[in-house]
Amino acid sequence: MKTGLLDVRGLSITARLAHDDLSLLAGVDLAVGRGEIVGVVGESGSGKTTLARSVVGLLERNVRVTAGAIELAGDVVVAPGVDRTDRVRGTAVGMVFQDASRSLNPLMKVRTHLAEVLRRHVKGITKADVERRSVEVLEQMRITDTKRVLDSYPHQLSGGLRQRVAIGLAVVTRPALVIADECTTALDVTTQTKVVGLFRTLVDELGIGLLFVTHDLMLASDLCDRIAVMSGGRVVEQGSIEHVLDHPEQEYTKRLLAAIPSWS
Numbered sequence: 001m002k003t004g005l006l007d008v009r010g011l012s013i014t015a016r017l018a019h020d021d022l023s024l025l026a027g028v029d030l031a032v033g034r035g036e037i038v039g040v041v042g043e044s045g046s047g048k049t050t051l052a053r054s055v056v057g058l059l060e061r062n063v064r065v066t067a068g069a070i071e072l073a074g075d076v077v078v079a080p081g082v083d084r085t086d087r088v089r090g091t092a093v094g095m096v097f098q099d100a101s102r103s104l105n106p107l108m109k110v111r112t113h114l115a116e117v118l119r120r121h122v123k124g125i126t127k128a129d130v131e132r133r134s135v136e137v138l139e140q141m142r143i144t145d146t147k148r149v150l151d152s153y154p155h156q157l158s159g160g161l162r163q164r165v166a167i168g169l170a171v172v173t174r175p176a177l178v179i180a181d182e183c184t185t186a187l188d189v190t191t192q193t194k195v196v197g198l199f200r201t202l203v204d205e206l207g208i209g210l211l212f213v214t215h216d217l218m219l220a221s222d223l224c225d226r227i228a229v230m231s232g233g234r235v236v237e238q239g240s241i242e243h244v245l246d247h248p249e250q251e252y253t254k255r256l257l258a259a260i261p262s263w264s
């Protein structure tokens with residue numbers, strides 16, 4: 001297991017309900033290294049999104065960290081009573097969510113989205129550099145007609161292209177870590193395959209770490225170097241993709257695998 005980029009140690013998270021506290025995560029350990037893709041898989045409600053959002057401080061108001069810590073490149077960003085995620089969100093850590101159309105403003109052209117992110121995070125960036133880096137990141141997203149895409153509103157693009165723009169927005173500030181939460185779920189299978197291929201290339205080319213949250217174990221097996229299997233707010237099993245899929249130790253993982261029709 002590579003460490004040194006994202007280290008989640010013994011993370012416990014609780015939601016305060018009207019009459020009770022509800023445990024969402026209980027003692028989660030997870031690490032993502034540079035140039036590594038780690039998948040987080042598990043059924044609905046297992047805690048995947050809570051884990052992903054905790055890294056970027058996007059938890060709901062009734063939710064708090066009760067134990068453990070999240071470190072980024074050796075610095076504690078989250079711990080009980082500590083939340084330094086605003087220093088890393090959008091800069092050291094980029095995010096891609098399920099629905100690109102919701103993370104993009106329908107009234108803003110792609111060009112304006114990229115310019116806003118760059119101006120917010122790169123102090124004193126010139127107009128020429130905004131243009132250069134916008135074109136560059138779209139090319140990294142394997143978008144060929146960059147001029148048309150920059151001048152388009154989100155609704156003028158296909159779903160796959162919109163999601164590639166959303167990924168571009170997440171990486172344009174050159175983050176060390178990207179968190180993708182079910183970001184291919186809304187796409188058809190062919191587009192999904194292309195986006196997954198794009199992630200692999202980005203990780204290899206840019207050396208970023210990727211935390212890839214999905215309920216789709218097959219997809220995770222295509223993309224990830226390691227996976228963590230979550231159930232009931234705990235990581236019940238983690239390891240290299242080959243190890244977990246070929247020699248699952250937990251009944252829960254075996255059941256997830258058995259649910260994949262083509263797996264035998």
Ligand SMILES: Nc1ncnc2c1ncn2[C@@H]1O[C@H](COP(=O)(O)OP(=O)(O)OP(=O)(O)O)[C@@H](O)[C@H]1O
Binds near residue numbers: 022
């Ligand atoms: N703010 C909250 N208050 C109360 N319960 C919550 C809160 N956030 C999440 N939960 C509950 O915590 C559990 C884990 O939710 P989470 O969204 O992390 O799971 P998930 O594995 O990502 O599921 P899905 O794949 O359906 O998104 C669920 O039972 C959910 O209802």
